[in-house]
Amino acid sequence: MKGFDFEEERIKQEISKLNAKRVLLQLPEGLKPEAPRLAKIIEKTGALPLVSADPCYGACDIATSEAESLGIDLILHFGHAKLLKHEKVPTVYIEARATVTVDAAVEQALQLLAKYSKIGLATTVQHVQTLDAVRELLVRAGKVVVVGDAGRVIYPGQVMGCDFSNVKSIAHDVEAFLFVGGGKFHALGVALATSKPTIVADPYDNTAYSVDVEAKKILKQRWASIEEATHAKTFGVLISLKPGQKHIEEALKIKEDIEKMDKTAYLFAIREILPEVILEFPTVDAYVNTACPRISLDDASKFRKPVLTVNEFRVVSGESSWENTVKKGLFEN
Numbered sequence: 613m614k615g616f617d618f619e620e621e622r623i624k625q626e627i628s629k630l631n632a633k634r635v636l637l638q639l640p641e642g643l644k645p646e647a648p649r650l651a652k653i654i655e656k657t658g659a660l661p662l663v664s665a666d667p668c669y670g671a672c673d674i675a676t677s678e679a680e681s682l683g684i685d686l687i688l689h690f691g692h693a694k695l696l697k698h699e700k701v702p703t704v705y706i707e708a709r710a711t712v713t714v715d716a717a718v719e720q721a722l723q724l725l726a727k728y729s730k731i732g733l734a735t736t737v738q739h740v741q742t743l744d745a746v747r748e749l750l751v752r753a754g755k756v757v758v759v760g761d762a763g764r765v766i767y768p769g770q771v772m773g774c775d776f777s778n779v780k781s782i783a784h785d786v787e788a789f790l791f792v793g794g795g796k797f798h799a800l801g802v803a804l805a806t807s808k809p810t811i812v813a814d815p816y817d818n819t820a821y822s823v824d825v826e827a828k829k830i831l832k833q834r835w836a837s838i839e840e841a842t843h844a845k846t847f848g849v850l851i852s853l854k855p856g857q858k859h860i861e862e863a864l865k866i867k868e869d870i871e872k873m874d875k876t877a878y879l880f881a882i883r884e885i886l887p888e889v890i891l892e893f894p895t896v897d898a899y900v901n902t903a904c905p906r907i908s909l910d911d912a913s914k915f916r917k918p919v920l921t922v923n924e925f926r927v928v929s930g931e932s933s934w935e936n937t938v939k940k941g942l943f944e945n
């Protein structure tokens with residue numbers, strides 16, 4: 613696959629450093645087609661490659677249980693920067709930096725940013741290496757540019773699907789954000805987390821567009837889900853089995869809070885939160901999702917029941933107002 617750096621030489625070095633005999637490859641959906649080619653490279657080192665075919669959406673989802681049960685010596689996790697403090701099985705992160713140039717997309721974005729003079733920059737780990745060049749393009753166009761450096765993510769300006777601390781830390785200092793990267797997922801997160809106009813510069817299509825209308829639509833939809841959940845009598849509290857998404861204590865506290873509201877709560881252990889799984893429990897009226905919060909927001913139209921984030925549940929329980937929740941963030945801790 614052109615356009616990404618899979619660091620093949622480093623992969624070989626890491627395998628030899630650990631003298632790994634069995635290697636588990638874990639790739640997010642967009643990069644999975646590369647798995648057979650990478651497996652071949654690993655096989656040539658003398659190690660046995662196994663490809664995890666399960667979905668993988670983030671570095672919160674390292675396949676440690678699978679690795680333990682398969683006797684894996686090394687997990688190669690592609691496409692994300694390190695997130696967990698400790699991994700139970702040795703894990704090497706191959707961030708798969710994009711090699712596409714971003715200039716043409718940024719030039720287009722500048723037209724949409726014409727009325728703003730102070731711009732915040734954001735991107736994913738795939739493009740963090742381009743931020744200096746993007747800053748320069750914007751400065752040359754007369755803009756003041758701010759890049760946040762806060763929170764648990766590794767690189768300045770980097771955002772993750774559920775961590776927008778970098779953009780939140782500078783939201784007061786800018787009039788709009790420019791997100792460099794493909795797709796709307798992260799840019800919508802920037803818009804929702806900061807309530808600022810957000811423009812995407814997509815270097816894969818060389819296009820630029822705003823996500824503001826869509827962010828407003830999501831907000832409306834979230835409010836509707838919260839409203840519906842206030843009438844629920846029975847709640848399901850979802851606990852993820854993925855290592856970086858497992859929040860048992862938080863789920864127990866939510867169960868207690870629901871019971872204090874004189875309602876019923878059940879705990880559900882779950883790996884993939886899918887609409888068909890939710891349908892299996894018709895007596896449950898609404899869910900509180902302690903796993904990946906973006907599932908609640910991005911897949912809302914697929915679920916027949918409200919699936920609230922923890923912060924949204926705080927509105928139902930009366931601990932927070934809708935306005936404060938929007939300000940604090942619908943889905944961030």
Ligand code: SF4
Pocket residue numbers: 669670671672673772773774775857903904905906
């Ligand atoms: S919890 Fe969700 S948004 Fe956060 S890193 Fe994991 S998959 Fe991405």
